[in-house]
Amino acid sequence: MDLKKLAGQAGQFLTRAVQYTEEKIGSAEKTELDGHFESLSLQAESARHWTEKLLTGAEAVLIPNPGNRVEDMIFEKIEKRRPNRLSNLEYLGLDMVQAGNEFGPGTAYGSALQKVGGAQQRLGLVEREFVSNAVQGYVQPMRKFLETEMKTITREKRLLETKRLDLDACKSRLRKARSADGQSSQKDAVDPKVLVAQAEADLRKAQADFDRQAEITKLLLEGVRSSQAAHLRHLNELIEAQAKYYEHSHKVMMELQTEMASVPFNPSAVGAFDDSVPIFQINDEEIYLNSPTSS
Secondary structure, three states, X not given: OOHHHHHHHHHHHHHHHHHHHHHHHOXXXXXXXXXXXXXXXXXXXXXXHHHHHHHHHHHHHHOOOHHHHHHHHHHHHHHOXXXXXXXXXXXXXXXXXXXXXXXXXXXXXXXXXXXXXXXXXXXXXXXXXXXXXXXXXXXXXXHHHHHHHHHHHHHHHXXXXXXXXXXXXXXXXXXXXXXXXXXXXXXXXXXHHHHHHHHHHHHHHHHHHHHHHHHHHHHHHHHHHHHHHHHHHHHHHHHHHHHHHHHHHHHHHHHHHHHHHOOOOOOOOOOOOOOOOOOEEEOOEEEOOOOOOOO
């Protein structure tokens, strides 16, 4: 381990801490960024805040179960894909089909359960396709924006603040060196003019580092506004996926209504009170109900 380098880093950290503390108590000056930079910074923070909020809301709509959302996130990081999970509608459809088989497909209720169950399964498949398309077209790109561009901006802004503290600390040292130069005497071990020259050189370097970092950060902040064009494209992809979802769901329901129209709901039509017609069929066993008018 380079002890000299480590000591230098510790000294820089202490200098920044002292400068930060003095700024907070009002005993040190602070370099302010220009108004345009501050405006860009506020816009970027607003973009980060609302993107996080929209992303959270979209994920809650697409994947209501928080446990499933966590599972999907872990699965995506490890397997690079989302798990293939049946939807609740598909589970309901399976149960309806099985119940219809138990009650008997020859009965009105059993037949209806099978028809409705099949429709629920198709709706569930449509829903899964919608969720997949919406996640790929909207959720993943928006999450990538937060995890790449916004994290980069946050890191560069933090570095800019470090450069700003270094700059202001150098300004403070130069003021102190000049003050000592004006009060110097021949007995001083170190010529104050040497200290002033060193402080000026440190200040020039700190100013250059600060200006360069400010320009880098400014360019990144300006890029946030241009990212709205990409966000609009992702929003359109979400709307397109949602429109297809409702269109296909409507088609499934219209077909189901047509199929259900052929199911007789009149009890006399299905022999509900006819001793010769079974009402239920469970495990191949037919269950009859006697007519309520019979003795």
